[in-house]
Amino acid sequence: MKIFTAEQIRSWDQFTISHEPVSSIQLMERASMAVAHWISEHCKNHKKLAVFCGSGNNGGDGLAVARILYLKGFDIDVFISDSKRKLSEDASVNLKRLRDLSGISVRKFDPDEHYSFDDKTIIVDALFGTGLSRPLEGEYKKLVEQLNSKKNTKISIDIPSGLSADEMFDNNPVILKADYTLTFQCWKRTFLHPETGKYTGKVEVLNIDLNKAYADTADTAYSVIDDQLIESIFIPRQEFSHKGSYGKAIIAGGSYGKIGAAVLAVKSALKTGVGLTFALAPECGYEILQTSCPEAMFIKGGEHFMTNFDIDSSFTCGIGPGLGTHSDTEKSFLSFMKNYTQPLILDADALNMISKDPKNLKLIPKKSIITPHPKEFERLFGSTDDSFKRLELAREKAKKLDIYIVLKDHHTQIITPEGNVFYNITGNAGLAKGGSGDVLTGILTSLSAQKYSEKHTCILGVWLHGRAAEIASEKHSKESMLPTDVIDTFGSVFEELNKKITRNL
Known part of the structure; x- marks a missing residue:
C-alpha cells in the first residue's frame, strides 16, 4: 500500500471527482458512511457520542457522521467552532442537513467550558484533517488539551487533530491523543513513527473507493507492507523438490556466554525453509x-570466541548473533570482510565492530542487508534529532553504500539502495526482548539462501517475524512470550500464507 502526502491525497480526491460520476459532497458522504459503519459495528456498548467539528472538510465529515449515526439510533451531541472562520462549502451542506433533523443538539464549543461526559460517551474528533500545516493554537489548542484530559474513548476521523500527515511539528505541539484513528484509503507517514504514532491509537484504514488509477500511477518513495504485497512475494514449496532446491545458509556467531544468540538464529533459519543450515561458532x-539444533551442521570457528571466518561463497551467510567484540574476533572478521564480495546479512556485534571505524563501512559488500536497531544505527552513521531524520539519513546511506537497511523499530523500516522505504505494520511490543533480533537474522539468512531477492527477503522476512509475534502473543501474552515462542509459530504463519495463495488461484 502506497503512502501519499497530504497534497497527494487532495489530488487523489480531485482525480476521483473528475474521473468518476461523483461530486465532492458525495465523496464526503461515502467517507462518512464508512466511519459511521465502523463505529456502529465496533461501539455497540456505547450509544452516546460527542462530535467535535472544525470548519473544514474534516468537520464536514464529522457532521455527516453525526447525522448518519443519529439515524442509526445513537444519542448525538455536536459541537462546532464559534470562531469567525467560515465553514467549507461541503461542511455547510452537512450542517444544514443536520439541523433539518430534530433531536440532535448542535452547540458552539467553548474551550473555557468544563465539559462533563459520562463513561459511555465516545468523543469523536473531527476538528482538523490532513490539510493542517501548523500546530494548533488559540481555542482549538485549549479544546484539545481539555479533551485529552478526559478518560472517554476518543476516535479521530482521518487523523488526530493537531497532527501533520507528513512531518513532525517542532516545540511539542498539542495533539489529540486518540484511542482509534479511522483514516481514509491509506496510511499516513506520521502514524508510523514513534514520536507521532503514539497519538493515533489503533489505526483502521477505511476503503472509500478513491480512483485506483491514481494510486497505480502516482509516485511515492514510501509504502506500507500489506497482505497483497506479501502474497505476491511468497513462493510456496514445490512438491518435486529436494534440499538442494532451497539453498545453504550459514550462521556465524556465538561466543562464551552468548551461544544462545547463535542457537536462536540457527533455529530460526531451520524453521523458515532453507535446505541446509550450518552453524559457524x-x-x-x-x-x-x-543438542538444541540437531538438524544443523557445526563448523568450528575458534575456541571460546570466533577467530576463523572461512566461509565458502556458495553459502548465504548471516553474521553477528552473540559474536562478541574480542580483539581477535574483530581482526579476523575485518580481514574476512576485505576479501569477501558476496552479499551478507549483518547484525549485532558484526555491526558494532564495523562501527568502530567509518572506513569499515566500505567493506560491506554491495547488496548486503544490515539490521541495526536505533542505537546500532547511530554508532554506524551518526545521531539524528528524531526518527524522521534518522530515516532520511538511512536513505542516504543505503544509496551511497548500495545496501539494504532494515532499521528496527516499532514499525521497522526497510530502505532499499534506490531510496524506497517499506514500513512494516506486523508485530508488537512482545518483541522488545533480547534475542528477537537474532531470530530475524536467521529468517533473513534463510530466505536469502532460498533465492528471494534482497528486497523481497527483507520485506517478507520482517513481515513474517512480526506476524509470528502476533500469533505468539495471543497464546503467551506480550509480557511472557519469548523469542523461542516466535520461532515456534512460524509454521502457523506459513499455513496462513499457503491457504491464502491457494484460495487466490
Missing part, C-alpha cells in the same frame, strides 16, 4: 548447538 558452543 566457537567450540565452546558445540554441544549446545548440536
